[in-house]
Amino acid sequence: MVEVTAKYFAAFRERAGRGSESVATNAATTGDLFAELARRHGFADPQMRCKVAVNDELVEWTTRLENGDVVLFFPPVAGG
Amino acid sequence: VAREPFRITRTPIDPEAQKQTLIADSAGAFVGFEGWVRDHNDGGAVNALEYEVHELIAQNEGEAILAAARERFAVLEVACEHRVGKLEIGECAVWVGVSAAHRGAAFDACRYIIDEIKRRLPIWKKEHYVSGESGWVNCADPTLGAMSSRDRSS
Numbered sequence: 001m002v003e004v005t006a007k008y009f010a011a012f013r014e015r016a017g018r019g020s021e022s023v024a025t026n027a028a029t030t031g032d033l034f035a036e037l038a039r040r041h042g043f044a045d046p047q048m049r050c051k052v053a054v055n056d057e058l059v060e061w062t063t064r065l066e067n068g069d070v071v072l073f074f075p076p077v078a079g080g
Numbered sequence: 081v082a083r084e085p086f087r088i089t090r091t092p093i094d095p096e097a098q099k100q101t102l103i104a105d106s107a108g109a110f111v112g113f114e115g116w117v118r119d120h121n122d123g124g125a126v127n128a129l130e131y132e133v134h135e136l137i138a139q140n141e142g143e144a145i146l147a148a149a150r151e152r153f154a155v156l157e158v159a160c161e162h163r164v165g166k167l168e169i170g171e172c173a174v175w176v177g178v179s180a181a182h183r184g185a186a187f188d189a190c191r192y193i194i195d196e197i198k199r200r201l202p203i204w205k206k207e208h209y210v211s212g213e214s215g216w217v218n219c220a221d222p223t224l225g226a227m228s229s230r231d232r233s234s
Contacts, residue, residue, distance in 0.1 A: 009132065009134060009202070009204065010132050010204035010206070010216055010219070011204065011216040011219040014216075044220035044221070045219055045220045049218075051202065053134075053137055053202075056136050056137060057137075058137060058141075072134065072137075074134070074202050075204065075216065075218075075219045076218040076219050077198075077199070077200070077201060077202055077203055077204060077218070078198075078203065078204055078205040078216070078217040078218040078219075079131070079138075079162060079174065079197055079198050079201040079203030079204075079205070080115045080162075080173065080174050080194060080197055080198040080203075
């Protein structure tokens with residue numbers, strides 16, 4: 001069990017109704033946590049189209065979570 | 081590592097001023113790209129756009145893209161500016177400029193940079209429609225079941 005802060009952006013923030021929350025989870029990786037939170041908040045975008053960052057650095061969906069991590073969930077990007 | 085001339089801005093982009101920064105005596109070619117806010121997307125009439133950004137990661141990714149372009153193509157100077165916040169129809173949302181000795185590398189590098197910018201930067205675009213509704217471009221709308229009609233790269 002780890003305790004992390006999840007932060008949501010753009011469509012995810014609106015869908016979740018909040019910009020961030022504390023999460024106590026058994027998820028081992030960023031991908032596992034995304035699946036858990038997507039179920040909780042009804043995020044519909046497939047993981048492969050989204051991005052994740054830990055402590056302000058982009059990481060993989062296989063990155064392991066550590067206590068105190070700040071995990072940023074990015075919905076599909078649309079710059080330009 | 082030298083900082084690359086990539087910038088996120090909340091004020092209007094001035095393409096002509098940007099271009100001046102790329103001038104070099106050995107340059108035989110300049111290619112510029114401007115992304116503008118258009119009045120429609122996927123059949124919907126658009127009033128305005130709102131760009132959201134994660135500024136630190138966007139800055140790091142933007143600089144990495146420009147550095148990669150310098151390595152991959154025979155260019156002299158590269159630069160890019162992306163605007164965020166609320167934009168009106170016709171405004172410039174993104175500018176890319178490349179100078180090179182020859183046109184081939186300038187075209188190729190410019191195309192590479194804008195494609196990578198759209199693919200990698202944590203920037204999101206919310207469209208405000210004439211109908212009063214709004215929607216995030218490229219994102220699935222769970223209320224519509226599957227993917228929304230806007231779930232497409234622009």
